[in-house]
Amino acid sequence: LKLGATVFYLKREEEGFLCKVAYPNELFEYDNMPNILSSVAGNIFGMKEIKNLRLEDIHFPIEIINSYKGPKFGIDGIRRLLKVYDRPLLGTIVKPKIGLNSYDHAQVCYDAWVGGCDVVKDDENLSSQKFNDFKTRLRETLKMKEKAERKTGEKKIYMINITAETNEMIKRAELAKKAGNEYVMVDVLTVGFSALQTLRNANEKLNLVIHAHRAMHAALTKNLKHGISMKVLVKIYRLIGVDQLHIGTGVGKMFETLEEVKENVKACTEEMHGIKKVFPVCSGGLHPGHIPFLMKNIGNEIIQMGGGIHGHPLGTVEGAKAARQAIDATIKNIPLEKYAEHHIQL
Structure with missing residues (x-):
C-alpha cells in the first residue's frame, strides 16, 4: 500500500511557486475533518525552511464527500421556509452589537422586521452576557418575531447566536428549538x-437552519502569501453542513476583492456530488446604495446591513424600508436616485 503524497504540478510564478499535491485517501479518516486538516494544513506551515505557504484550494474525492452530511436545508430549503423565491433575502444585525438588554434587543429586531427585513441576527460576540442573557433574549425576541409576522404577513427569521463550549452550544440549540425558533447562528472558526x-450531527434531530459567521477568518485568509484561502474554508464548512455562510462583499468595509468573493460564492453553490448549496451571505459595511452592485455582481444572495439600516436618519424601521426599496428598484431596473424621488425612505 503506497501512502506517499505526490506532487503532480509545480510552476514558478512571480513571487513563488504554485504546487499541487495529491494525497491517497487511505491517509485519512474520512468523516474526521480535524484529522484531514492536521494532514494537509498542519505542521508544514511551521517549518523553518518555508518562509510563506498558502493553501489556495482543496478538492475532496467522492469517498470523503459522501462521509459528510452537508447542509440540512441549503438555499432551496431556506427559500421554501421563507416563501421568498425571486429576490435577495434582506437581513440586519442588531446594533449596537453588545450593550443592549434583552428587551431593547428584541425591540430593535421588531423594528427591522416591520420595516421589511426578512432576517435579524445577533452579532458574533453576543452570547449570554449578564446584561443580555441567552434565555431571556430568546424568549423576548421570539415574542417580537411573532408580533412582526402578524403585522406584516411575512415570515420572519431570528438567528440567535449559540456560540459557546460544545456541550453548552448544543443545549442552546435545543433551547432554541424548544422555544419554536427555526434558526441558530454559530461562529464557526472560533x-x-x-x-x-x-x-x-445533533441537528439531524433538531432540524434547525445553521447560519455560519466567520469571525476570526482573516487571521487565516487575509495574507495572500501565507495562510488558507476563504474558498477552502467554504468547502470545508459546506461539507460539515452549515446552511448559510458569510463570504465577503466586494464592496463596503471587508478586504476581499470582487473576484475573491465570486470564488467563495462558487464554492458555496457549485456541484458537489449531491451536497446541498450553501446560501452566500454578504455582510460588512453595506448600505442600500450597494444593492445594485451586489445583485449585479453576486446575485440573489442574503444581503445584511447593520449600520446601513440602523443609521438611517429616521431610525431602524425607515432604514429597513429603504433597503427593501433598493431591492425593489433594482429588480425593476430603476436607478436608485430615480426610485427615491417617490420613496422618501430611500
Whole structure:
C-alpha cells in the first residue's frame, strides 16, 4: 500500500511557486475533518525552511464527500421556509452589537422586521452576557418575531447566536428549538471544526437552519502569501453542513476583492456530488446604495446591513424600508436616485 503524497504540478510564478499535491485517501479518516486538516494544513506551515505557504484550494474525492452530511436545508430549503423565491433575502444585525438588554434587543429586531427585513441576527460576540442573557433574549425576541409576522404577513427569521463550549452550544440549540425558533447562528472558526461537526450531527434531530459567521477568518485568509484561502474554508464548512455562510462583499468595509468573493460564492453553490448549496451571505459595511452592485455582481444572495439600516436618519424601521426599496428598484431596473424621488425612505 503506497501512502506517499505526490506532487503532480509545480510552476514558478512571480513571487513563488504554485504546487499541487495529491494525497491517497487511505491517509485519512474520512468523516474526521480535524484529522484531514492536521494532514494537509498542519505542521508544514511551521517549518523553518518555508518562509510563506498558502493553501489556495482543496478538492475532496467522492469517498470523503459522501462521509459528510452537508447542509440540512441549503438555499432551496431556506427559500421554501421563507416563501421568498425571486429576490435577495434582506437581513440586519442588531446594533449596537453588545450593550443592549434583552428587551431593547428584541425591540430593535421588531423594528427591522416591520420595516421589511426578512432576517435579524445577533452579532458574533453576543452570547449570554449578564446584561443580555441567552434565555431571556430568546424568549423576548421570539415574542417580537411573532408580533412582526402578524403585522406584516411575512415570515420572519431570528438567528440567535449559540456560540459557546460544545456541550453548552448544543443545549442552546435545543433551547432554541424548544422555544419554536427555526434558526441558530454559530461562529464557526472560533468554536472549531469538531464542535461544528457535533452540532451538525445533533441537528439531524433538531432540524434547525445553521447560519455560519466567520469571525476570526482573516487571521487565516487575509495574507495572500501565507495562510488558507476563504474558498477552502467554504468547502470545508459546506461539507460539515452549515446552511448559510458569510463570504465577503466586494464592496463596503471587508478586504476581499470582487473576484475573491465570486470564488467563495462558487464554492458555496457549485456541484458537489449531491451536497446541498450553501446560501452566500454578504455582510460588512453595506448600505442600500450597494444593492445594485451586489445583485449585479453576486446575485440573489442574503444581503445584511447593520449600520446601513440602523443609521438611517429616521431610525431602524425607515432604514429597513429603504433597503427593501433598493431591492425593489433594482429588480425593476430603476436607478436608485430615480426610485427615491417617490420613496422618501430611500
